[in-house]
Amino acid sequence: MKLTIATLFSAIFVATLEFVMMIPVGALIAEETGLGIENAPLLISIYPMFALISALLTAPFSDYFGRKPILIALISGLIISCLLSMLATTPSHILILRAFAGMVAGIIMPNAIAYAGDVSHDSKRASVVTWSLLAIPMASSFGVPFMAWFVEITSWQTGFGFIALLSLLPLGLALGLQPISTGVTQFNARKLYSELFSLWQHTATRWILIIEFLLVLVVYCVVPQLGVWLELNFLMSSIEIGMCFLMAGFGAIFGNLIASHFVRRGARLFPIAFGSGLLMLVTVIATANWLPMAFISTLLFFMMMGDASRYPAVQVMLTEIVPISLRGRLLLMNMIVTNMAMATGGIVSSLLTHQHDQRLVGMELVGYLIVGLSLLIFMALSRLSRRQYYIVSH
Template sequence: MIKEDTLSFTGYQKFAIFILALTQFTVILDFMVMSPLGDMLMKSLSLEPSSFGLAVSAYAFSAGISGLLTAGFADRFDRKNLLVFFYGGFIIGTIFCGLAHSYVALIVARIITGLFGGVIGSISMAIITDLFVLQQRGRVMGFIQMGFGASQVLGIPISLYIANYWGWEAPFLMVAAIAIMTVVGIIIKLKPVNQHLAAQHDKSAFLHLWHTLAKKDYRIGFSATALLSIGGFMMMPFSSAFAINNLKVSMDQLPVLFMVAGVSSLIIMPIVGKLSDKLDKFKIFAFASIWMMIICVLYTNLGVTSFWVVIIFNILMMMGIMSRMVPSSALTSAVPETYDRGSFMSINSSLQQIAGGVAAAIAGMIVVQKDKASPLVHYDIVGYVIVFISILSILLMYRVSKLIKRNLKKATLASDII
């Protein structure tokens, strides 16, 4: 039985939440900013939708490969040191993105950024799992993933504003500057996270990776994450191009659209986090998924639409997306054992990134644009594909929920015997 006082956060835990949320903010903004800059990039570099989809996928695929390569080592080092190393590489890659002036240079820079940035989320998740009990993680995930909303409230509007004045490269330099200040805070204030080292059994990193992949329960968690990512990433790369060319949202209105959606997510995520600590996490996830599927189909079938109607649809969409992310992250974090957490989170993050890259590439092949000013065609098909994938996600997340309840029951019985 968890004592009530263990459910409140200590001062240090609050700092850990803040610094990890800030870390997530920069990593998410670096990836998310590609979407609102999409129309600008496609017109500036004369890109086809398929080429832009590849630019988005370059980060995701390299991040996925990096996660798999480092998974075997993820539980063999102090998690703080790993975070500092990979975050430093992410900063260098992001600076290169800001210095890129051609499509090829941008692709190379995105690959470098992905190699380092793709591992940061899994390291953060492992730190969270080490520092917080399951009954706290819904709230923690709600705050950590507020980085997603903050990137839309502050990061994306500011990025679009400076991109309009100094070019599409400028937002990446801004992200790098924020990340540099963040890594200094991590180095100075974050304590070593190394309790997991005492529980290690595998001497070989490759053997540790293999043992993690071989466990059936883990594979269910991996599959659920991959499907969830495919459904979540398919609409995103072309969201700004769709808003501008199909819905006739102006470039001046675009920052407002992202800001309003971001504010709504900042309000929604802490609420969903608290609810997921009190109610059944899977039920919240399932309801949010159904909600998102309905809004997704309606939105992708819109034509020229009033700006205020577009804003309402984006708020409703964000409610569904955020309400899926928080409980699914909390559920997935409970799957691995202590000595597998780093490896599990690395593989999970890797599959998430690869799935996102596949989704962006597939969306790029589905969506067609005749010329720079033409509406996107077949975006509605993307919406229908998302519905099908979301149904599969619900089924897999149900299995994750069942195995977690089973494991908790076993742990309770074992503690009662002791």
């Protein structure tokens, strides 16, 4: 079981690192490729758009072929994406490669979590899922500042090369994973897609997916603008932005561990409500400038603590709610919903913010929007709490 956790953890880690690296160095890449610093958020927002398409296209294959071959193919695609990104010199090249990265790296996590649900029994499932998900805040806390520093002293092209090299570890470990049959013996695309979309017909599943959409939408109204916001409004360098994300990453680790503690003891909705309330409060304080600028790293700590404490419960519920023959498609449907929320958040934040006099204006509007979205989350949690959300637990 430890080897399984190590494999899933490392796969999610490199996939997350490749994505969040764009936050501190996206402005540099946009400037050097001719995309323009004002369009740097596109390097983040284009990724989930194509991850959504990939999840929709590959959903039936996860349950038919099993998670192991899919994970191997996706990690291999991530390596290829990084190597090709080293050669990007024009705006079209880098945008195409960010789209390709979204199609491969963007769906590593749901396939990894589906495998965690397959390989573990009910008593161990929450532990395997939560320990694997710890890779996300770990990549943010240690990987992002390291990559910011590494790119500063070398180049962003070398940064992509380093991630490609690092990805060889999960690829090697994935080759040794135990193949697990999902019970789907015939590939009937029409039937598999019909079962995929019929997941929305179950009331509890629908509410969990709605909650996931709102959770991701809230944080991705902020994330695409964070790098530019810190650079323009706080005059931070790439290394300073990386150090801010180090603090934020520690908050995310702390939030993940708190949530995991409650989830392993049977709690599901409380961690989501706690994290949503904390994220809402701190985001409003940060974006409305209610505290001096010196507190921004502390605010990012609590912001990411709130964000990270929400997801373990959702992912565990998704592995519990359907049998193994549907688990891959449900996790990929969740990824479709997640990436729709990420793309929507990026678009909304771009519409609400703009540059004026070398500053990013409009972040306070983003904060107020998050208050409204958070209230919707609390309403959805209230509805879900009145229902028995389990379909099966095996």
